[in-house]
Amino acid sequence: MPKDQIETSRSDAAVLFRPGRLGDLTLPNRVIMAPLTRNRAGRDGVPGPLNVAYYRQRASAGLIITEATDISPQARGYPDTPGIHSQAQVEGWRRVTEAVHAAGGRIFLQIWHTGRISHPSLQPGEALPVAPSALRPAGEAVTYEGLQPFVTPRALETDEIPGIVAAFRKAAVNAEAAGFDGVEIHAANGYLLDQFLRDGSNHRDDAYGGSVEKRARLLLEVAGAVTEVLGAGRVGIRLSPLNSFNDIRDSDPQGSFLKLAALLAPLGLAYLHVVEGDMTGQENAELDHGRLREAFAGPYIANNGYDRARAIEAIAGSQAEFVAFGALFLANPDLPERFRRDAPLNTPIRETFYGGDGRGYTDYPFLEEGALSAA
Numbered sequence: 584m585p586k587d588q589i590e591t592s593r594s595d596a597a598v599l600f601r602p603g604r605l606g607d608l609t610l611p612n613r614v615i616m617a618p619l620t621r622n623r624a625g626r627d628g629v630p631g632p633l634n635v636a637y638y639r640q641r642a643s644a645g646l647i648i649t650e651a652t653d654i655s656p657q658a659r660g661y662p663d664t665p666g667i668h669s670q671a672q673v674e675g676w677r678r679v680t681e682a683v684h685a686a687g688g689r690i691f692l693q694i695w696h697t698g699r700i701s702h703p704s705l706q707p708g709e710a711l712p713v714a715p716s717a718l719r720p721a722g723e724a725v726t727y728e729g730l731q732p733f734v735t736p737r738a739l740e741t742d743e744i745p746g747i748v749a750a751f752r753k754a755a756v757n758a759e760a761a762g763f764d765g766v767e768i769h770a771a772n773g774y775l776l777d778q779f780l781r782d783g784s785n786h787r788d789d790a791y792g793g794s795v796e797k798r799a800r801l802l803l804e805v806a807g808a809v810t811e812v813l814g815a816g817r818v819g820i821r822l823s824p825l826n827s828f829n830d831i832r833d834s835d836p837q838g839s840f841l842k843l844a845a846l847l848a849p850l851g852l853a854y855l856h857v858v859e860g861d862m863t864g865q866e867n868a869e870l871d872h873g874r875l876r877e878a879f880a881g882p883y884i885a886n887n888g889y890d891r892a893r894a895i896e897a898i899a900g901s902q903a904e905f906v907a908f909g910a911l912f913l914a915n916p917d918l919p920e921r922f923r924r925d926a927p928l929n930t931p932i933r934e935t936f937y938g939g940d941g942r943g944y945t946d947y948p949f950l951e952e953g954a955l956s957a958a
């Protein structure tokens with residue numbers, strides 16, 4: 584094939600609009616909205632009309648994965664994140680899922696426990712945040728009183744771990760009641776499940792620490808509980824093997840995460856979602872994400888700084904089934920259509936990412952009618 588023809592096929596967005604199977608769902612396109620913490624659900628963590636509008640605007644995504652959502656009061660690690668543990672939160676989310684479904688979309692709830700990334704001022708009874716081990720991360724917590732140094736967390740007792748698993752299970756029950764199409768278990772970015780996975784933050788000597796199998800045990804128990812509720816075809820997992828965000832590290836990410844992917848494979852989950860590389864922009868160890876994907880042997884969602892061209896290349900080259908976009912979806916509610924037309928993109932405005940009102944949230948423009956016909 585002449586070189587210019589290869590170039591043409593490489594930049595052809597049609598591959599992004601081939602329907603793709605993701606667990607029990609068939610997605611109409613390969614352009615997924617990544618989970619994005621936006622801190623606009625109020626102190627009680629109840630999604631309201633503004634949140635409904637934001638998600639409804641983005642219903643053309645192949646799949647929306649919501650912002651990380653607290654499975655329990657103890658799980659919270661930031662101001663104004665939503666929860667899925669109270670009746671009011673379930674009802675708030677129900678309005679979101681109804682709006683997205685009415686607009687023709689699909690939506691998974693991302694569920695998390697932030698572990699040591701929380702702060703006593705965000706915890707019930709001003710308690711210490713919990714973690715696998717009493718190891719203080721470097722850095723600062725985001726609190727209602729501004730940034731405050733992370734504290735040394737309290738190591739979970741072995742007999743408290745079933746309670747963590749039960750809270751994830753209850754979150755899945757509540758997610759189903761709220762009308763979600765499924766859930767994504769947040770095991771990435773230095774939060775509780777990732778704290779257990781990595782040997783830098785897990786120094787336990789019980790059944791939940793030591794070997795990779797033992798460090799993965801909590802995640803496997805959580806995945807087992809959540810799939811019992813929803814079925815494996817409605818459950819995905821997000822991992823970030825190379826991310827150092829939240830002061831997390833592992834002495835052997837390639838070995839640990841390859842082993843983990845193989846442990847997850849038999850569950851038959853809907854997908855594995857991987858933050859490739861380091862969100863902080865730091866260059867660190869290499870990892871062969873292709874091998875991770877092979878070991879998991881199911882649909883793979885790639886994420887971290889992809890643009891249109893790289894997404895087309897990854898999907899056309901069979902390196903991923905789907906690509907998740909964060910900042911670009913935040914700033915472009917009609918991102919799939921813009922990719923289809925190779926239209927210009929709105930620029931994400933960092934100052935309004937976290938907290939605030941509709942500015943920088945629901946006011947990013949859609950393509951104009953004129954732009955649509957011109958493209």
Ligand code: 8OZ
Pocket residue numbers: 619620651661771772828
């Ligand atoms: C809060 C603020 C910025 C990023 C996540 C990485 O939710 C995050 C994040 C959370 O996983």
